[in-house]
Amino acid sequence: MTGSVKSHLKQALPSAVIMVVMVAAAAVCSSGFLRTANIRNILTQTAVLAIVAVAQSIVLFIGGIDMSVSSVISFSTIILAMFSSGSTAGLLGAIFLALLAGAVTGLVNGVGIVYFKIPAMIITISTQAFLKGICLILMPGSGGKVNEGFVRFMKTRFGVFTLMFVTAVILYVIVYLVMHNTSYGRKVYAVGNSELYAEQSGINTKKIIISIYILSGIVAAFAGIALASRISTGNPLVGDSYAMDSVAAAVVGGISMNGGIGSVVGALFGAMILSLINNIMNNVGISPYYQYIIKGLLLMVSLMLFQIKRRKKA
């Protein structure tokens, strides 16, 4: 049955298998891999990408794409670096401001797509460029200081996990529940499958699309806040690689770019796989330059597998 929760979760299966294979191979090849410190490192490194992947996934669900996440992330780190260093009130204000900026970016994206019929790709690249300009004006290079208490707080350890990773997992649980257990989630998948049919079934597609882009902006800003706590400064270019990597993570996790297929669970595995590549190669001692090639090839191969599987079914 198409559209059931099970069919969406099934899409995440290949990425889970790839991840398990990678972990097993790494554990065999490198003795340092399974140490608690290394595992904790991987999980913490994954957290930011995993959160951005949520933002990207929910947009991919409705068949769109959000390239502006990268600038939203950089912008959040800058806001946190500029305003949060003094007091707790400043920290809360900065967090609120960052989330607001993400929401406004998402609103602009959504309105542009729905009311002005601009392709998602184009409008999100425009807002990305615009916001990046603002970032560079506010802070031409890396600088500022993020609230130290906040940085320490996010590094709180729970065994293998850090608070950062736990936050990401909580976010995944929330988004999972919303997408699969509420009428809003069903509507999102409906819009992704066919906007026309969704509209004819009485769904307010405009509202859904705009709200999804706003949510995506907010989640991306949230990722920026998490990243700021890790690098503890603001940086106008730090988010740049996340736009592409988040798409890659979501797609490796079995989320279709045509919309309506896949589950956020896959995005988590996808994000894990991408940061595992990095970690494993460093552990085994392979030149970091190979990482790009491996990342590209992995993306292509996993996509081919999906395509072959989907075609067989059709």
Added chain:
Amino acid sequence: MNRIKNRLRYSSFPLGIYILLLIIVGVFLAATQGSVSPTHLLNIARSAAPLGIVAMGQTIVLIAGGLDLSVGTTISMVNLVAASVMNGRSENILQAVLISLFFCVLIGLANGFIIVKFKMQPFLVTMAMSFVIQGCYYLYTQGIARGSIAKSMRVISEGWIGPIPIAVMIWGAFWLVLSVVLHKTVTVYGRGECEDSQAFRIPCGWNCDRGLCGGGGPGRSGRTDAFRIYRSRFCGYWK
């Protein structure tokens, strides 16, 4: 008057963007209170030529219903390969051009082949390809760029014939060739329409793709991309 209005409304000529260009030139002219000389404008056109040429390449791909994200890294790759093969000597120009062109065609062919054969999203394939290219040139250079472009090659970007920069002339030549190919032959538009019919889920869409593109299916798309890269290749020389 009415007839002109109607013609404007139904023409496919992107009039708006040219009006915008004029407005921008006007606004900056007023804002800087400077004088604008043809030489100055041509200088701007000269520096815009690489972007213009890549944009034309991207145009073909977009018309065919695709998208190419690998242009950026391809340009960097060509730049590095050409520079290291040429190593500042004019004798090596032909060699450098042929080698870099070969790589470009290879990349375009791989993109096109995978997209058509496996029916994958152009966005993802070209994104993955750009990762691969990036890794390859990092490996090749080990992070340090070597070599340099020959003096006689730099004429392309720096030379002027009479009042017009050579870069702009090349840009114009590409534009002319592309216009003729797009409007007087059927190749690219045919494929674009074909993809459309698939998007609308016409039952015969799949066969239509197969049928129209025929034996040359993957090849054609590959060629289109390669065509694009052939253009983008030239940009390497400006850097």
